[in-house]
Amino acid sequence: MAPAAAHEPEVIRDKAAMRAWSRRRRAEGKAVALVPTMGFLHEGHLSLVSAAVAAAGGPVAVVVSIYVNPSQFAPTEDLATYPSDFAGDLGKLAATGAVAAVFCPPDLYVRGSAGHPVAGVSGGAVSCLEDACGHAHETWVRVEQLEKGLCGSSRPVFFRGVATVVAKLFNIVEPDIAAFGKKDYQQWRVICRMVRDLDFAIKIIGSEIVREADGLAMSSRNVHLSCEEREKALSISRSLVNARTAALNGNNHSQQIKDQIVQTLEEAGGQVDYVEVVEQESLTPVKRIDRPAVICVAAWFGKVRLIDNIEIQTTS
Amino acid sequence: MAPAAAHEPEVIRDKAAMRAWSRRRRAEGKAVALVPTMGFLHEGHLSLVSAAVAAAGGPVAVVVSIYVNPSQFAPTEDLATYPSDFAGDLGKLAATGAVAAVFCPPDLYVRGSAGHPVAGVSGGAVSCLEDACGHAHETWVRVEQLEKGLCGSSRPVFFRGVATVVAKLFNIVEPDIAAFGKKDYQQWRVICRMVRDLDFAIKIIGSEIVREADGLAMSSRNVHLSCEEREKALSISRSLVNARTAALNGNNHSQQIKDQIVQTLEEAGGQVDYVEVVEQESLTPVKRIDRPAVICVAAWFGKVRLIDNIEIQTTS
CATH class of the missing domain: 3.40.50.620 (HUPs)
Known part of the structure; x- marks a missing residue:
């Protein structure tokens, strides 16, 4: 056989x-x-x-x-x-x-x-x-x-x-x-x-990151999220996409971007570990997104710590 | 050609x-x-x-x-x-x-x-x-x-x-x-x-260590020794061989062995960095040589730091 x-x-x-x-x-x-x-x-x-x-x-x-x-x-x-x-x-x-x-x-x-x-x-x-x-x-x-x-x-x-x-x-x-x-x-x-x-x-x-249809980055740990937590956790990807859109439209000050994301995550009931805007290769923080950068997020929803990020390529 | x-x-x-x-x-x-x-x-x-x-x-x-x-x-x-x-x-x-x-x-x-x-x-x-x-x-x-x-x-x-x-x-x-x-x-x-x-x-x-005819362990750094320093440095190998002989004859207390080696090196004009008796594999100090051990020495002669060692296999 x-x-x-x-x-x-x-x-x-x-x-x-x-x-x-x-x-x-x-x-x-x-x-x-x-x-x-x-x-x-x-x-x-x-x-x-x-x-x-x-x-x-x-x-x-x-x-x-x-x-x-x-x-x-x-x-x-x-x-x-x-x-x-x-x-x-x-x-x-x-x-x-x-x-x-x-x-x-x-x-x-x-x-x-x-x-x-x-x-x-x-x-x-x-x-x-x-x-x-x-x-x-x-x-x-x-x-x-x-x-x-x-x-x-x-x-x-x-x-x-x-x-x-x-x-x-x-x-x-x-x-x-x-x-x-x-x-x-x-x-x-x-x-x-x-x-x-x-x-x-x-x-x-x-x-590249693979996402669920609703935007949540796939992770083995997602299985531990309750339905309600999972819904709230969508604030991560949503806030990252909004931040990129804003940055590409010229709103590229890292502190403003970070404040906005923290606010969105906290309003959704998340507990923020960090939100950082860093250079893509060195991972050192940047004050403005005027070179290839990545916005990185870690936040807790219930007992689950989730991470996500979005790369931003700028030409300015 | x-x-x-x-x-x-x-x-x-x-x-x-x-x-x-x-x-x-x-x-x-x-x-x-x-x-x-x-x-x-x-x-x-x-x-x-x-x-x-x-x-x-x-x-x-x-x-x-x-x-x-x-x-x-x-x-x-x-x-x-x-x-x-x-x-x-x-x-x-x-x-x-x-x-x-x-x-x-x-x-x-x-x-x-x-x-x-x-x-x-x-x-x-x-x-x-x-x-x-x-x-x-x-x-x-x-x-x-x-x-x-x-x-x-x-x-x-x-x-x-x-x-x-x-x-x-x-x-x-x-x-x-x-x-x-x-x-x-x-x-x-x-x-x-x-x-x-x-x-x-x-x-x-x-x-295994390769030695000069007079016992000095070969090292690229030996070239920096003056004739006088080189002669004095023979105290290293001599004291190690004597220590092994003593240990195999039952004088296996590490502190005594170390003291004897330090004394020999200092009398010859060397400045001791360390003399240690340790287990062969873990390199942890032993109080007595009652298992496979190695005596390790580092000492300065003039501006040259030399190292040497001798393994001791015991059956006791």
């Missing part, structure tokens, strides 16, 4: 098997493209698969990794409630017909003897991984400027955890291409900088 | 050319072995070439990199006077008949606009690289436990610089094997841990 579906992705759980698989594909003349995810996939993730295939421009083997990375969560954050649906994810990936393998390791870190909290960096901030000592995982990749500000201010271990796990995935999968969503704008910029600075031979794709 | 010598190494200065060269060797069925150095080569370095060849156990292409890495030097350290002799190095490598390529990039870091000191980590310590801002290099790999203590105490940016440049070299050369000298014991352990934690697909070789 032939396999049920030619496009059913191969499920790989072991690091060495993953690397060997990747090297075989490369030896066959295919590019290897990695789409790192934490699972509970939505159309945003699937668009990354398409983007990776398009970027390859030739024979390509796409690997989607599914791994909820503990080191990017602080103990106060939502690691325990992060949604998952492995069977559903596999079905969605199979339906694309474009995914050759799914890498879902049980754990990616060497653990030490538990119960010995290790003082972290970043002002003593610790991640959910740091319950170990002795011979445990202790190597961290940090992109020291870009990790500051925006989400880095309220999530001090986040980008350290992201950069480190992505470096690990890169070394395990050895891809030629990797695709990230611009919804996590700072993450995408952090990864681009890490790849440049550490000389990874990997082309990074930044893929 | 045929080339003068079949074993003359190819000199490669460009990152992309280096990676392409490496991939061609791999495609030919050879392992690629990397020996990272800062040049001014001595027999210790050449022994790393032999060790890499032996470890490959089959067809291998050996790459020796020569790059004085600014990011591992603090501004107060000896970057400016680090010795170099590129022509001599090439001759020595050619004479081995075992080196296929020499990678000597002009610079490995993206520099920003100068004159804007960037506050470093580790209590404000900065390296010779940190004269930049904006889009400059900002990604650092740190092995946060092993980088502490020993040389990390007096050289706070050293291991961050070493781990980062080695990660870069690994991503450029993409070796299967890399060889490091145990003379830089902490460095070797830091690299082993980094490779494990970041999942580099590289076998790390730790190669």
